[in-house]
Amino acid sequence: MWETTVDGRVLHFRLAGINNQNFIMRDDETGTWWQQVTGLALHGPLKGRQLKAVFHDELSFAIWKREQPQGRVLKPDERIAAQNKYEAADWEMRVGRMRVVEGADVDKRLAPRTLVLGVEVGEKSKAYPLDALQKQSPIVDMVGSVPVMLVSGEDRRSVRAFERTVDGRKLEFFQKTENASASGGLQLIDAETGSTWNFEGKAIAGPLAGRELKKLFVLEDYWFDWRIYHPDTSIYDIGPQ
Amino acid sequence: MPNILTRLSEWTNARRKLVWLMLFVLVVAVVAIVLTPVFLIMPFKAQTPRIMEVSYLMRRWSPLLTIIASLLILTLTIGLWMAGRWWSRIVLAILLLPVLGAAWLARQNHFEWMFNPLPNAAYAKAAEVTFVNNDDRVMAVRIGGESVAYPIRLMGYHHLVGDTVGGVPIVATY
Missing domain, CATH: 2.102.10.10 (Rieske [2Fe-2S] iron-sulphur domain)
Known part of the structure; x- marks a missing residue:
């Protein structure tokens, strides 16, 4: 999760690609390609710049709601929910069984999808x-x-x-x-x-x-x-x- | 115009062959510059920094290059069309299809077809939420007293959601 202001300008990001199973984001304003997981600009006019990370937690909804009863929650897109296309509750388990592409440099200390x-x-x-x-x-x-x-x-x-x-x-x-x-x-x-x-x-x-x-x-x-x-x-x- | 047409009809066979060759090379190049990055940065494939750079450059320049190449191809096509028989006109028409397709695809973001953006994100108050289960996981942000939860099942579908929290413009990513 990243702050989107760079040099006083607010950037708007889209998905633009994949780099070793991690998304590339492209900003509409400059066309720069950013690595989603690191916030680093890989190619384009802002190459080398680093987005500022936004601190966040991953919590169960019950715990978050207990701590932040006044908060707001992202709503599903009704069209997509109606088509039942959102991930099922067990999707993380299914992703965990998906295949992994590994280069030559494999670290076997743990299984890849641990x-x-x-x-x-x-x-x-x-x-x-x-x-x-x-x-x-x-x-x-x-x-x-x-x-x-x-x-x-x-x-x-x-x-x-x-x-x-x-x-x-x-x-x-x-x-x-x-x-x-x-x-x-x-x-x-x-x-x-x-x-x-x-x-x-x-x-x-x-x-x-x-x-x-x-x-x-x-x-x-x-x-x-x-x-x-x-x-x-x-x-x-x-x-x- | 009339004198161009006369000149075209005076093309020699050797000249015509050369123009056909240029046309084929251009068509292949236009299709390649658009399709190469699509194949290079496919999900579930390994990418190197060099592959990413080449893909970036091709994506960056293909909208412009496909237009320039299309104009060249169109010019060559008109020349061959004027000088050609009906069967060569059919070949010319068929060759235009991948060119137009490539010029169009260079302007599309096929990743947004595969992974669905959520341009107009809407929010509900925590107390009124009915679409999230208690044990569903959320990404939770708190800035300047404002708290937002992004359910991971939604983020796993949309991947990027732009927002402003506590006055700070952010992008939630998953």
């Missing part, structure tokens, strides 16, 4: 297999020298990542076991102060009440695609179970 949660901090990037987080949440880890935490929501599918430091102090987190009061969502507790935190990374009780963790962008992607754009990525290893 769903990973990609996190980038500074120069370092790390891929967390989604099923690792579904087995163990939160994941408390480091990316390079930065302490991070990945959490899955009470639906076991929504994911957020945070820098787990407050005032330069590194915090260890645990999920509260007596959990998810139906309305309030899951709760975490930090070992250092015993404060209670919610899924938005806000401390809602305890000594740190009112503080907020810095959110990190999580890109949910297939391993093969993440690897193309992050060739130096490391992989989180859940270790022996």
Whole structure:
């Protein structure tokens, strides 16, 4: 998701092609080709320019609505909905079985269509297999020298990542076991102060009440695609179970 | 005009052959410049940076080049038509079809036929939504106090949706 203003001019994007199964966008104003996943201009008058990323989450609708009851939601195009052409609820599973085109440079550490949660901090990037987080949440880890935490929501599918430091102090987190009061969502507790935190990374009780963790962008992607754009990525290893 | 026609009727066989050859080369070139990028950047194929650059250049210039080539082809066709018999006129007419097709296709975005844009996106209030299930996933943005959710099942169909959130123009992509 990208801001569309470049040099004070608002660009309007269309799909214009595919580059290794990732879309190319073309802007109407200059005709430049942009790689959708990176926001980088590949060819054309704005070649080399980088769109500014818009921070966003991927959440289940229930969690989003609980957190943002005043928000608005993109509506289906009625013509297309009437023709029943929108993706079915299980389409992600079907895409997961689609074939993958790989160049000579194949990284076999994971199967190509493994769903990973990609996190980038500074120069370092790390891929967390989604099923690792579904087995163990939160994941408390480091990316390079930065302490991070990945959490899955009470639906076991929504994911957020945070820098787990407050005032330069590194915090260890645990999920509260007596959990998810139906309305309030899951709760975490930090070992250092015993404060209670919610899924938005806000401390809602305890000594740190009112503080907020810095959110990190999580890109949910297939391993093969993440690897193309992050060739130096490391992989989180859940270790022996 | 009359003296052009006389000149055309005076074309020698060798000259006529040369014009036919030029015509064929131009027709092939026009079709190639339009169809090559279609094949190079097909989904489910591997692309290299070089392939992307060549495709970009062909897409960038084909609208103009197909017009110039079409005018040249038309000129040659008129010449051969005047000097030709009925069977060569049939061949000339058939050759014009791929040329016109290529000039037209150079102005189309076939990716928007395959992947359906949503130019006039509409929105509903969170509390009034009936078309999204609780466990459907959404891409969620919050800028300047304004919150928007883009259901992934819709984004997986449209892929690009332009919007302004909290006063900031953005494009939601999937």
